[in-house]
Amino acid sequence: xxxxxxxxxxxxxxxxSNSLAEEMLAGNFRSIFKGQGMEFDEAxxxxxxxxxxxxxxxxxxxxxxxxxxxxxxxxxxTILILLDISPSMHRTSIAKQxxxxxxxxxxxxxxxxxxxxxxGQQIGAFFFDRxxxxxxxxxxxxxxxxxxxxxxxxxxxNVMPRRTHHGSNIASALTGAQRLLKKRSLVVVISDFFSVNxxxxxxxxxxxxxxxxxRISGLREFPYSGLITLEDPETGVRIExxxxxxxxxxxxMQWQNERSTSWESQCRRCGASFFELSTKAxxxxxxxKYFGSRTMGQYKHRRK
Numbered sequence: 308x309x310x311x312x313x314x315x316x317x318x319x320x321x322x323x324s325n326s327l328a329e330e331m332l333a334g335n336f337r338s339i340f341k342g343q344g345m346e347f348d349e350a351x352x353x354x355x356x357x358x359x360x361x362x363x364x365x366x367x368x369x370x371x372x373x374x375x376x377x378x379x380x381x382x383x384x385t386i387l388i389l390l391d392i393s394p395s396m397h398r399t400s401i402a403k404q405x406x407x408x409x410x411x412x413x414x415x416x417x418x419x420x421x422x423x424x425x426x427g428q429q430i431g432a433f434f435f436d437r438x439x440x441x442x443x444x445x446x447x448x449x450x451x452x453x454x455x456x457x458x459x460x461x462x463x464x465n466v467m468p469r470r471t472h473h474g475s476n477i478a479s480a481l482t483g484a485q486r487l488l489k490k491r492s493l494v495v496v497i498s499d500f501f502s503v504n505x506x507x508x509x510x511x512x513x514x515x516x517x518x519x520x521x522r523i524s525g526l527r528e529f530p531y532s533g534l535i536t537l538e539d540p541e542t543g544v545r546i547e548x549x550x551x552x553x554x555x556x557x558x559x560m561q562w563q564n565e566r567s568t569s570w571e572s573q574c575r576r577c578g579a580s581f582f583e584l585s586t587k588a589x590x591x592x593x594x595x596k597y598f599g600s601r602t603m604g605q606y607k608h609r610r611k
Contacts (some may be wrong), residue, residue: 390497
């Protein structure tokens with residue numbers, strides 16, 4: 308897709324994202340977007356279902372009845388988007404149809420950013436490959452979101468001058484997020500997750516913040532048969548593959564499924580929520596279903 312066509316699609320997202328913002332605010336997800344209060348407000352009698360960790364033991368001992376501490380709610384929350392701009396995100400599909408992983412990632416990031424803007428939250432972003440390439444400090448407002456979108460568009464089809472490093476370093480982006488964020492925030496990592504050794508940093512970030520791993524996936528089946536040429540976008544290495552053989556297609560599918568299952572297990576161990584989005588899926592409707600059904604403390608996996 309040409310950058311102009313992609314921009315025209317994104318320009319219409321603020322209207323669509325209003326519905327996504329409502330889904331983000333629905334149910335248990337509301338507690339994330341409102342933030343968690345840290346300023347003490349008052350103490351009240353303990354009621355069934357209250358978290359025992361909020362019990363005010365001094366007041367309870369003084370009056371002989373359990374009391375819980377109440378805090379003023381913080382209405383603002385920082386939402387930080389970590390967007391993978393590495394070469395593998397710009398690969399075209401085998402059938403040369405639909406969106407590239409980066410185009411789907413950019414649409415998803417824009418939807419989340421516009422939705423956060425609807426609710427008055429601060430939005431920040433990192434663009435990363437081997438290192439963090441560009442940083443957008445958290446700010447409010449449509450102008451800030453559009454600056455992020457326009458900058459991200461420049462990386463489409465590898466238009467921006469790039470370093471010679473290959474691959475993506477998710478761990479580096481997560482470490483940068485940990486250093487930037489001073490209070491509880493929502494971090495959304497959007498990548499194809501062709502990266503290794505990021506689990507430790509993700510787990511560390513999840514202990515203080517809410518994290519969502521959004522994995523962009525391509526076609527799981529080859530649309531062609533016969534001998535085809537496959538190229539690794541990170542290294543440029545090419546191989547000839549006998550796509551017409553059932554043994555090859557079965558092995559390909561097995562590898563895809565194993566990779567997806569392994570990624571899901573990694574996210575669970577880290578404590579991150581996760582969602583897999585195909586390049587052929589409608590990002591808005593898929594994200595609305597995900598956020599609308601998301602329950603805090605549980606990890607719901609969706610493949611679209």
